Amino acid sequence: MTIDVATGIVRILKQEGVGWVSTFPVCRVNNALGREGVPMLMMRDDRYAVAVADAFSRITAGSQGGSRIGVCTFQGGVNAAGMQYAYAGMAQAYEDGSPVLCITDGVPAGSSGNSQYDVASAMKTVSKWFGYLDKPERTPELMRRAFTMLRSGRPGPVILAIPNATATYDETADPYRPVKGWKSAPDPADVRAAVDQLLEARNPLIYAGEGVIYAGAAEELKALAELVNVPVITTLKAKGAFPENHPLFVGVRGDQVAHYLNQSDLILAVGSSLSPNRFSHGIPDAAKKTIIHCNVDELHINKMYPTAHAVIGDARLTLQALRQEVSDRTSGAGRTAGDVAAEVKGARDQALARYRQVMNSDETPINPYRVYGDLMQVLDLRNSFVTHESGNTRDQLSTVFDTLIPRGFLGWGNVSTLGFSLAAAIAAKKAFPGRATVAVTGEAGLGYMFGNLEVLLREKLGITVVHISNGGFAGYGPGFWGPGHDPFTHRVLGPDEVDMSKVIGALGFHTERVSEPAEIIPALRRALDVNASGRPAYIEFVCCQYPVYGQWVGRGEG
Ligand SMILES: Cc1ncc(C[n+]2csc(CCOP(=O)(O)OP(=O)(O)O)c2C)c(N)n1
Numbered sequence: 001m002t003i004d005v006a007t008g009i010v011r012i013l014k015q016e017g018v019g020w021v022s023t024f025p026v027c028r029v030n031n032a033l034g035r036e037g038v039p040m041l042m043m044r045d046d047r048y049a050v051a052v053a054d055a056f057s058r059i060t061a062g063s064q065g066g067s068r069i070g071v072c073t074f075q076g077g078v079n080a081a082g083m084q085y086a087y088a089g090m091a092q093a094y095e096d097g098s099p100v101l102c103i104t105d106g107v108p109a110g111s112s113g114n115s116q117y118d119v120a121s122a123m124k125t126v127s128k129w130f131g132y133l134d135k136p137e138r139t140p141e142l143m144r145r146a147f148t149m150l151r152s153g154r155p156g157p158v159i160l161a162i163p164n165a166t167a168t169y170d171e172t173a174d175p176y177r178p179v180k181g182w183k184s185a186p187d188p189a190d191v192r193a194a195v196d197q198l199l200e201a202r203n204p205l206i207y208a209g210e211g212v213i214y215a216g217a218a219e220e221l222k223a224l225a226e227l228v229n230v231p232v233i234t235t236l237k238a239k240g241a242f243p244e245n246h247p248l249f250v251g252v253r254g255d256q257v258a259h260y261l262n263q264s265d266l267i268l269a270v271g272s273s274l275s276p277n278r279f280s281h282g283i284p285d286a287a288k289k290t291i292i293h294c295n296v297d298e299l300h301i302n303k304m305y306p307t308a309h310a311v312i313g314d315a316r317l318t319l320q321a322l323r324q325e326v327s328d329r330t331s332g333a334g335r336t337a338g339d340v341a342a343e344v345k346g347a348r349d350q351a352l353a354r355y356r357q358v359m360n361s362d363e364t365p366i367n368p369y370r371v372y373g374d375l376m377q378v379l380d381l382r383n384s385f386v387t388h389e390s391g392n393t394r395d396q397l398s399t400v401f402d403t404l405i406p407r408g409f410l411g412w413g414n415v416s417t418l419g420f421s422l423a424a425a426i427a428a429k430k431a432f433p434g435r436a437t438v439a440v441t442g443e444a445g446l447g448y449m450f451g452n453l454e455v456l457l458r459e460k461l462g463i464t465v466v467h468i469s470n471g472g473f474a475g476y477g478p479g480f481w482g483p484g485h486d487p488f489t490h491r492v493l494g495p496d497e498v499d500m501s502k503v504i505g506a507l508g509f510h511t512e513r514v515s516e517p518a519e520i521i522p523a524l525r526r527a528l529d530v531n532a533s534g535r536p537a538y539i540e541f542v543c544c545q546y547p548v549y550g551q552w553v554g555r556g557e558g
């Protein structure tokens, strides 16, 4: 059967279990999606088209229903306006290592080199793999390769450029079979070496990264931590990989995390790049510690710190192998030294005391921590999804929000790009429609979202946007980063000047504006009720600019 490339791609996507595709027009594959019955989620800009698909890959990663690949399309070709705008979304997906498939029009043969913007070289800087479909017969080959990249090894975006979507080929010549994706198990000698060190350490610490979630290895992480009786911290992106009510859980951010990072003599890193960023912890005095680095590939080994032992392989298989080795060495008894859980509790109680206090605060304007505390009371933490924004909401929520299931909270952002929370919430609703879904934002994040709010109404996506409305970019307020940000780039019109609940209410959202702490819980309940019938909600909480304490731990200091 002779078919055109666009139809061939869409049929392969269906074989690969892709249920919908996010887009911003136009891409020449889109009509084939429509004809073949694959729903399109049309966003209102190209960056969001990428971000929703990106977030869908992240949120479904390692879930019980199985990892699913988010797919998006946007404008490319010679007039690559869409692609230029989508670039921001791709850069973020690449930086965060998200396996999203981006399909775009390629520059047709004979037209290359005519524009200033060089599509191929630009795309290569933000993708694990960039494929250019130079012959229609290669459609199955390139799609096979794309899904191999998406489902195997270190996760990252794949971009396919289709220069001629109407060219035809024989569909039966090279029939497509779905790609399962492959994993590798670690070298047993490396596992033994790691366990030698682990059992000798006085103060080991497990540093869990998002690779644990991609590998679907949360259970294995818990089992190993319990067997070796070692405290656990997770990165921002791995928040939820370890149950945060577990006695061995130290935290994602906060003084207790700094304390454990400082006092540890051995770091067992699993599924993390260990590349400290603005929003992840470094390892202080790394040269004095033993770093065992378990990762899916060698890219991150010996990257910023000397790796004492690398264990290369899939995180789940690695954790299983480590556990088996410990169990064999200790006749199943594991490592029992000290009352680790009591120490963890003591450190957490001490570090969290100041936050627990303000989570009950009756002050007005409302303390943002009170909103987070009340949100935790309203949500079923085993059946809900919360995500933060760039700004104070990230640092505040990652310090105090208790996440009990993988992806009950999405932490994101090696470089956290404002506006992503709405995309994440949309993706979460698509992935798990039954879960209450909340995006917590400040005014900057909200500004990025505005154009895309219509999508929630059109698609009947029952999501609640919680706005910590504090009239400024709080992190850039007085005292932050020294002089220069305040008063210059700090204040915006706030709740005294603009009533955002009216603005967004006029769109058709259920909206409320809350100034009294006692009203937080009832307002959240009303919003979530409305969400259940597919209507989005926005709540403006009139808040103070409350400081964020502590820092992400750097490389040299505590
Ligand atoms: C795309 C992008 N540009 C710039 C930044 C830098 N940035 C981080 S937070 C922030 C302001 C956040 O202010 P707001 O949304 O009001 O949150 P608050 O900290 O007040 O809660 C800015 C400009 C960013 N993260 N992403």
Ligand SMILES: [Mg+2]
Pocket (backbone or CB within 6 Å): 442, 443, 444, 468, 469, 470, 471, 472, 473, 474
């Ligand atoms: Mg603000």
